[in-house]
Amino acid sequence: MFELDREVRNWREGLERTSSLSIRELDELEDHLRARVGLELELNRVLAPVEAFAMARETLGAPSAISREFAKSGRPRWRRFLLAGWVMYAASLFLPLVQTEWMGTARPELAMSATGYEFLWSMSMISGGFLAVLVLNLPMLLTVSALWHARLWQWRWLGRISGAVGILALGNGLSNLFSPPPILNGIGGDVLALEYPGAGYWLWSAAYVLVALALWFRSNQGIPDRPEKQPV
Known part of the structure; x- marks a missing residue:
């Protein structure tokens, strides 16, 4: 029946x-x-x-x-956030991810920095570092699927993972900003320099938060106007 x-x-x-x-x-x-x-x-x-x-x-x-049809109608409501997140992510690879300030000197030319690309490349060369780099950056790459027929459940877990990565990264950056990890002298144990998160780090972290916002918006808010009622 x-x-x-x-x-x-x-x-x-x-x-x-x-x-x-x-x-x-x-x-x-x-x-x-x-x-x-x-x-x-x-x-x-x-x-x-x-x-x-x-x-x-x-x-x-x-x-x-x-x-x-729905994607066309909802595109301006979420894609701009996703695209902005990708732009920020790409820019972070060419900006200083870590800023090193040497102790006991006022000479700025002695300060060192590593761009996001340089830092990720060096980390990938370390035993076990490649896996860490892959885990931290894979969610951003997977968000490309949101541009076509990614399923709703994919948006949900990608958004949650991206948001978690971004929030944890921002929290870690704030912690390092106020209590920067020191670079120690291997012989005497003296502090030689302090490492601060650079502009690339903040941009990288914010990119994940923005992408997570875009995916949440796409899953929950990205709807077009109500369909027109058929005439009776």
Whole structure:
């Protein structure tokens, strides 16, 4: 026996698996589908519910087409944050990630710094350092999937991981800003220099937070205007 609620639920679950729609977009479409079914039944009193549901579903279109239309409408609401995060991430690779200040000297030319690219490259050469570099930077690379048909669950865990990386990195940077780790003399144990997070570090951390915000916005807020109601 045909049950509208069950069929709508199955349709929604299938749409969530095969499209890049957010929760609120799915809510929009479900409301629109139910309204369309009611309209078909009202216009044609002899129409069976199963036929009205099939006609309403056909009117909405295939999942891929629906996803493309919603993505076009919601693009300015989240892509700008994602693109800004990527730009900040790329810029951080060419800015000082670590700033070293030597103790007992006022000569700024003796200060040393390493750009993000140099730091990551040197870390990847250390035993076990490559894995750390990969773990810290892989979430940012995976966010590229948000530009096409990444599934909703992918946005969720990518956003959570990106946000966690960014927040932890910012917290670590603040800690090092007020209590910078020292570079010690291997013989006497004297402090030779202090290491501070550079501009690249702050930009790298903020990029993750911004990307996490973009993914959250895409999953929860990035919806277009409500579909126009069909004329009765």
